[in-house]
Amino acid sequence: MKIEIANLGFIQKAEIDLKPLTVFIGGNGTGKTWTAYTLASILGEYGRERYLQAYLDKKTQQRYPIIDNAIEEFLQEGNVRINLIDFAEEFLETYINDVSALAYTWINKFLATERVDFKKMKVNFDLLDAKQEIFNNIKNHISTLPFYFSSQNISKNTLYKLKELGEPSIYFYIVSISEGSILKKLPGKVFERILIQEIFTIINEAFYSFIYIFPTERTGVLPFFSSAIKIQDYEDDFDDENGINIPRILSSPVKHLQSKLQEIYRKPFSDREEEIQIHPQISEYIGLAEILENDILGGKVNIDNSDFDQEILYQPSENIKLEMTVSSSMVKELAPLVLYLRHLALPNELLIIDEPEMNLHPAAQVEITEFLAMLVQAGLKVLITTHSPYIVDHLSNLMKAAKYEDKESLKERFYLERTEAFIPQEEVSVYLFEDGTAKNILHEDGRIDWGTFGNVSDDISHIFP
Incomplete structure (x- = not known):
């Protein structure tokens, strides 16, 4: 998933490709943590809930005819079917970029700062390479929870939401559970909120099932x-x-x-x-x-x-x-x-871990690097910010080990001695934050070139001859 960022704190302009394991390196105050948190706010429930309210208040740039037509059909017929893959094919990129367009309205609160102006901030998503995985996640979403409502306690009715595993569509329909009673109409505004919240939730969770932040x-x-x-x-x-x-x-x-x-x-x-x-x-x-x-x-x-x-x-x-x-x-x-x-x-959850090396002995930093790669191999996504040369340098070792055919012969060289820690290079991206941008520093040969940032140990070792 490729993302363009501009005017975010110290970041003037940057392009980032989020992979299953993404690493942000940089000095203090270079924007790596703000970038990670901003992406979390847009892609997670925080931004979704604020976008939902803005959409209901008709304060978003975009409207979705599929949703508006579905609401009208339900109010007339009492049931409706929405093909979420059709919605995603037409509006997926539009949706997430419309969410990001509103981020400037909430990011001050999210980052707990009142002194920074985010009005010129821009975050743009290019989903060309990520669409198929997102579509698969939409199909694999499950939703079967009922919503109960009644009219003057005379009859009790149930609005059902049904989204089965592997199916592209979600169904909404009303049934009465009181014998001899007639179906009661659900107020339009109530159903509008339920339907929109359900669709936005499924679309959002197709990017990441949930986003967990482990701050410093x-x-x-x-x-x-x-x-x-x-x-x-x-x-x-x-x-x-x-x-x-x-x-x-x-x-x-x-x-x-x-x-x-x-x-x-x-x-x-x-x-x-x-x-x-x-x-x-x-x-x-x-x-x-x-x-x-x-x-x-x-x-x-x-x-x-x-x-x-x-x-x-x-x-x-x-x-x-x-x-x-x-x-x-x-x-x-x-x-x-x-x-x-x-x-x-x-x-398919995303873990954002700010400085996983914090408070860890160098040996434990190497071990946690292997462990984070194991999390990715188990189906989780991980984004870390770091200053640690041990993490960065050992990540190169894990990518090189993944290229070997006989991985078992290598595992004793590693701290946790587990081949599950060997991670393919195509699942990793590494960015150096400096000079108002983020530079891709993972080369095709697996080398991570973080330049002068990684040479502090060499510098101090030569202060005295």
């Missing part, structure tokens, strides 16, 4: 949420221990991580077992969580239910359990990823 602040967020104190509404202000109201000035990526940790507390594992029936890959994600614990963290991350309040604990050995507040910075850094894989991960 994650090491501070997890200890707070692993204690008995939990924020019930993460959008509201909260009081400190002295009763003083503290305004929330956190960015949406941080709030997002907080809300997802809350979701893990509430989600029973029986729900996860049901998800496995639909997506067998989830079993692989749970296995990856165990690899992360055993091979990198050296201990287990669990939600302890022994007391009245649930608590996230780190268990380095059978007889020792530690609260997150006293666990190492590496545990705080990687525990959210363990919890995500075990409780939340679904195929």
Whole structure:
């Protein structure tokens, strides 16, 4: 998926090709994190919900006749069928670029800044190479949830949404579930919102099923949420221990991580077992969580239910359990990823991880590089920002290893000793952010040329002869 970006903070103009594994390298303040977060806001639920409201308010540049005609047909007939592939073939690129055209209206809040003017920001998507995968994801979407409504409590009716696996169309129809009653009409405005929200959700999730952001602040967020104190509404202000109201000035990526940790507390594992029936890959994600614990963290991350309040604990050995507040910075850094894989991960999700090397020993940085490649090989997408020469240089090794026919003979040279970490070069893109742009620095031969940015170690080693 190719993206053109202009006038985004320090980025004057850049072209980026998002691959299953995308790496942003650059100095501080070069725009790599803002670029990653901006793409997340457009491609994720944050932008979709704001675009939905703008569309209902008729404040978008584009209108979609297929949707308007479907609403009219439903109000007259009580049922309608919409071919989502037809919609995508005609409007897919128009839709996502119309969403991005509104991004300047919400990006200040998303990034938690009031001092930057984003009115000239432009983000344009070219989907030529990505369309077939997106179409397949649309077909594989499932939607069968009913919506109940009634008229003066006399009869109860149900609006059904039906989108079966592998089918290109979604159906909406009303049935009465009260014997002897007549069908009641659903108010036009109500159905309009339901239909538009369902279509926009399916189209958005065809890009990525969901987008998870792991911001650099994650090491501070997890200890707070692993204690008995939990924020019930993460959008509201909260009081400190002295009763003083503290305004929330956190960015949406941080709030997002907080809300997802809350979701893990509430989600029973029986729900996860049901998800496995639909997506067998989830079993692989749970296995990856165990690899992360055993091979990198050296201990287990669990939600302890022994007391009245649930608590996230780190268990380095059978007889020792530690609260997150006293666990190492590496545990705080990687525990959210363990919890995500075990409780939340679904195929085709995008993980945006800001500086995965943070708080990690160089050996652990090499291990996490291999682990991220394993996530991609398991069907997840990953975008990272990094300053780490260990990550960048070892990524070259993983791409070279993928070219070997006898991969088993190579695995002992690598830290995790797993061939699943060998990633084909065509699944990787690497960009250096500097001088107001983002440069593709992954060469055809697999070499990553990050120039003077990667030569700091050489420079300081020659200060004294």
